[in-house]
Amino acid sequence: MDACDHSRPYTLLIFLIGRLRSPPCPASDGWSFLRDYSDRATNVFLWISLIAVTALLLKRIAELLLLWARSARIPGPPSPSFFGHTSLVSCSGDLTGLLGRVHEKYGPVVKLWLGPQPLISLKDPTLIREVLKDAKDKLPSTGWAFGLGRCGLFSPSFKKVQKMRESLAMQLNDKLLDRAHAVPLKVIDCVMERIRSTMDKGYLDCSSFSQHMGFYAIGALIFGEGFLSWPKVAIYEELLMMIANNPRLWASYNIPPVWKRGFWRYWRLRMRLRTLTQDIISHCRTGKKISSQADQRLGVDRKHVNTDVDDVMAGSFLLEEFDGHLSLNEEPCGSIMGVMFHGCLTVSALFNDILIWIALHLDIQEKIYSEILAVCNGSAELDSHNVQRMHILLAVVYESARLLPRRPLLQRCSLGHDLNLKTGVTLPAKALYVIPVQLVHTDNIIWGDDACQFNPYRFLSKDDRHTDISLEDKSDLESVKSFTVPSGRNKDPVNSSFVLNDPNDNAAFLPFGSGSRACIGQRFSILSIATLCASLLQLYEIRIQPGSVDNPKPTTNTWVFQPLPTPKIAFVRRAR
Numbered sequence: 001m002d003a004c005d006h007s008r009p010y011t012l013l014i015f016l017i018g019r020l021r022s023p024p025c026p027a028s029d030g031w032s033f034l035r036d037y038s039d040r041a042t043n044v045f046l047w048i049s050l051i052a053v054t055a056l057l058l059k060r061i062a063e064l065l066l067l068w069a070r071s072a073r074i075p076g077p078p079s080p081s082f083f084g085h086t087s088l089v090s091c092s093g094d095l096t097g098l099l100g101r102v103h104e105k106y107g108p109v110v111k112l113w114l115g116p117q118p119l120i121s122l123k124d125p126t127l128i129r130e131v132l133k134d135a136k137d138k139l140p141s142t143g144w145a146f147g148l149g150r151c152g153l154f155s156p157s158f159k160k161v162q163k164m165r166e167s168l169a170m171q172l173n174d175k176l177l178d179r180a181h182a183v184p185l186k187v188i189d190c191v192m193e194r195i196r197s198t199m200d201k202g203y204l205d206c207s208s209f210s211q212h213m214g215f216y217a218i219g220a221l222i223f224g225e226g227f228l229s230w231p232k233v234a235i236y237e238e239l240l241m242m243i244a245n246n247p248r249l250w251a252s253y254n255i256p257p258v259w260k261r262g263f264w265r266y267w268r269l270r271m272r273l274r275t276l277t278q279d280i281i282s283h284c285r286t287g288k289k290i291s292s293q294a295d296q297r298l299g300v301d302r303k304h305v306n307t308d309v310d311d312v313m314a315g316s317f318l319l320e321e322f323d324g325h326l327s328l329n330e331e332p333c334g335s336i337m338g339v340m341f342h343g344c345l346t347v348s349a350l351f352n353d354i355l356i357w358i359a360l361h362l363d364i365q366e367k368i369y370s371e372i373l374a375v376c377n378g379s380a381e382l383d384s385h386n387v388q389r390m391h392i393l394l395a396v397v398y399e400s401a402r403l404l405p406r407r408p409l410l411q412r413c414s415l416g417h418d419l420n421l422k423t424g425v426t427l428p429a430k431a432l433y434v435i436p437v438q439l440v441h442t443d444n445i446i447w448g449d450d451a452c453q454f455n456p457y458r459f460l461s462k463d464d465r466h467t468d469i470s471l472e473d474k475s476d477l478e479s480v481k482s483f484t485v486p487s488g489r490n491k492d493p494v495n496s497s498f499v500l501n502d503p504n505d506n507a508a509f510l511p512f513g514s515g516s517r518a519c520i521g522q523r524f525s526i527l528s529i530a531t532l533c534a535s536l537l538q539l540y541e542i543r544i545q546p547g548s549v550d551n552p553k554p555t556t557n558t559w560v561f562q563p564l565p566t567p568k569i570a571f572v573r574r575a576r
């Protein structure tokens with residue numbers, strides 16, 4: 001037996017105290033103790049890690065089993081393998097079509113398995129409204145979609161976005177739309193200038209023209225009109241679109257695919273975009289500071305000023321809103337770039353669809369033109385108030401948004417608690433809920449037999465009867481063409497004949513989502529798109545260039561409306 005064994009310290013502390021009190025025992029040097037000690041410490045650490053990882057795994061397995069047991073009651077096709085329907089979903093490449101077939105067989109609430117994760121799809125409008133109201137979270141995505149970094153406004157957790165959503169929505173819906181012009185006149189001038197310069201050469205590519213309009217409208221909304229005269233605006237547009245056209249590739253990776261060369265190219269573009277965004281932000285801030293200093297010097301109280309200057313600066317108040325909500329660990333440009341991407345892509349896509357629809361339906365285009373003349377009553381002034389009275393035009397915007405929703409699937413999740421629906425169905429917490437918007441938007445039971453056709457009249461009702469008007473009832477709409485004003489009662493020529501139904505009253509109208517996470521830009525987008533359309537139609541007829549697409553008529557398959565072809569369009573100046 002070792003002579004010093006009886007006094008061998010067990011912990012490092014006792015060892016150090018022992019060393020201080022008495023000289024080291026010659027038979028056991030300090031090193032062997034330290035070696036022994038580090039072995040024991042490593043063992044303890046490994047054991048603790050093993051127990052912690054096992055506990056976490058067991059907890060996760062227990063949660064999955066519970067989720068599995070709760071979801072098992074929801075109807076759906078049996079899971080073919082351990083991986084569930086994952087391969088079916090990825091092989092078909094058309095989740096909406098797959099959900100359509102499953103809904104047809106199993107009813108309005110169905111379940112598929114994505115590995116151990118249940119995906120619950122809902123197709124009934126009443127249930128959809130309930131779920132979109134109560135399920136406030138979204139499942140976290142990889143966040144690599146645009147490589148924006150932490151982006152507060154589009155964060156999955158409702159708690160994190162709630163405040164920012166509310167105040168931005170207030171700015172957009174109340175303050176901004178109260179202004180005379182939802183889209184600054186300067187944006188409209190820029191667009192007209194582009195048409196003038198391009199039309200000398202011939203035809204315009206519809207999608208790139210719409211992209212340009214969307215970019216200017218959203219840029220001016222966020223940064224103010226100073227955005228339009230910013231010297232780097234063209235490079236910014238090019239970069240933004242280069243990144244935006246590539247998102248799906250990077251969105252599919254859970255970790256950044258650093259081993260791919262394309263990723264680094266994407267990374268460099270994204271860094272350049274971020275630098276440019278910071279540049280425009282400081283450009284706007286400086287402009288704003290200069291203007292408010294000038295106000296102070298001149299003793300101007302902005303609240304009581306209603307001039308063009310006020311309009312010029314008003315747009316960039318959204319920037320202050322963003323500033324106020326940024327937390328310390330958030331990337332400063334994340335939310336702004338998020339809105340830039342989302343706003344530009346959605347607004348330009350909807351605008352593109354509207355141009356094509358009205359170019360394909362010249363009769364409707366003419367009716368809108370008559371409506372514009374009637375509402376403006378000879379004046380060229382198109383303010384927001386006037387545009388809100390253009391019911392056919394607004395109905396065309398709604399119908400275009402309905403037929404080709406930009407988000408074919410809405411997703412939600414309830415992180416905290418199960419959802420007990422009024423019908424008695426319980427949706428388990430942490431499952432992924434999806435709404436196949438395209439299926440709902442093309443459902444004949446909800447929208448009638450012409451669900452897949454372009455019929456803006458479905459959003460209009462006769463003033464006295466308030467019933468939906470379908471294509472067959474078109475004769476009823478002749479009065480819209482002539483805009484006869486009934487004597488004495490109502491001097492508003494359009495409202496006297498027809499009323500525009502609020503599309504959001506219909507739970508199946510979901511191009512902007514619905515409920516607690518609905519799009520906060522809906523009102524702004526509709527009004528600004530309608531204003532841009534009315535400004536164009538006031539001066540030009542929009543025509544499709546013959547032969548620019550093989551088949552200009554859009555098609556539908558069983559479940560899904562196919563994207564519209566992208567034709568070349570011509571702007572034919574109207575005779576005055």
Ligand code: HEM
Nearest residue numbers: 343346347350407410511512513514517518519520521525
């Ligand atoms: C035609 C234009 C637009 C369309 C079709 C559109 C559509 C959508 C859709 C479908 C959603 C998801 C809603 C849901 O899950 O229920 C959404 C979310 C959102 N939209 Fe839009 N959007 C448009 C324009 C805009 C604009 C101009 C802004 C801002 C200025 C904006 C801001 C947002 C924000 C912040 C969210 C996230 C809401 C959240 O997660 O809480 N959108 N949008």
